[in-house]
Amino acid sequence: MTSTHLLRRTFQRIRPHMTPRLLIIGAQKAGTTALFSMLAKHPKAAPPKEKELDFFHDDAAYAKGMGHYRSLFPPIPAKSSGHFTFEASPSYLYQAERCAPRIAKDLPGVLCVAILRDPVKRAFSAWNMFRNFKGHPLRGALHDPRSFQQAVEDELAGRAVPGHHRYLARSCYAQQLACFQQQVPSSKLAVYSYLQLKRHPEALLASICNALDVAPMAVNAKLGNVRSHVVEYTDKLDKGLADELYRHFTPELNRLNTLLGNELELLER
Template sequence: MRRLPAEVIPRIPVPVRRIARNAIWAAGRATARWRPLPDFVVIGAQKAGTTALYAYLRWHPGVTGPSWKEVSFFDRHWWRGEAWYRGQFPLRSGQRLVGEASPSYLFHPLAPGRARSLVPDAKLVALVRDPVDRAYSHYQHEVALGREPLSFEDALAAEAERTRGEVERLVADPRAFSHAWWDHTYAARGRYADQLESWLEVFPREQLLVVPSEELGERPAETYAAVLAFLGAEPHSLPEYPRVFEREYEPMRPETRAALAATFAEPNRRLEQLLGRNLGWS
């Protein structure tokens, strides 16, 4: 089975990663004028299959982009400027489509306007996952990284207080970074309709494709084909469609699942109205 870049990178020691990253950034800036801006951007959502989808796209012979996911220019690196962003992409190579994937773009309050100002013609792909499952997967990810000491129920209860004022701080200072906003927004990131509407305020509807991650998992070949058609890439199939980061952990408490499902019932209805389809989330 092919290994995904996201599976390999964490195995590299942090000091080595930093040296490599800084070398890549320096070389990219120096040659930025010969590097393209992206034709497409996978904008999220976090823990919804962006790692797998971006790997599938990078394995297409007519698609290129950074060999790593999460350039994160339109959220945390905007202040570095266009030359830095161009420097993340390969030197021009024929007629291949160029793209990147940064799953926090969907959620960041300033990302839509920033993207519109620099890549107004880019096609956007957003993956959405049942927000109950997405929230629990996000929580388990933070626990595995040692960034979440609370139980899932306590973390949900603490989310509003933990993140109070953080959006305002991000909006006020382009260089600001909020660990609370990045790490602990378990419920907030699942309110997809609000986020998609922010993107649709500045991008035409025909430039945005919304893909339920359940479809990517259950019918990867068909979903991959649909994404390629949307991007204008030649049809292509892969010998396999590996999953990524499938961790085993204790199931969510039934009462917690029921409470979250009730919390997301209205946001999910709004999303289904926006998309004009039933997503089948309970």
């Protein structure tokens, strides 16, 4: 290794790291990966190597402090001019009671973006994800062997299940968002629907770029294809069970609309 390379690496280690200006807080299985990938293509974006850092949710990581958190992001560019960094951790929304106060305290002024999806479709998508972890070299322990019907029955009956297998609870957005509304200024909390991201990605990205005070970005057909991040399911959602779940979520959706002050287009029926 040449002395020039050594100097460059040393400088990168001691150079301060960027602080995120944007957090994609959720929801799980609602297009966060697609949105992260789109924003990463912005000419001023400097994304971290890992999409989901889970810092404000993970007590052990949080105990390491903000210096550790910043180290997970790129160094401040030598010729920084409006560059921004960000991350996407869906656990922040689901664990809002824990995460929202921490985010408000440690990242004042950060823009929190939530993408919400049809609660039934989101729950079914999450179950499919954990169902497909069977035999996975890294995530096999998270595998859920139950049918979706059984998973729903277990949760509605209040049976003890791991937090990551509580598919219905993760779709209860009103209480989660209420925690962020109590901690984050309204101008720093942006809520969109999965359908907005899917149908109008350029408009959604323009809204986020405007909130970040950066130039809007062009979105071509390939970049704006949310479906490119979707894994097709081998199991299909039973219509009778779906209808039952839509009835279950009706009060929750009413609470969400009241909280937001408008009706967010979520349902994919």
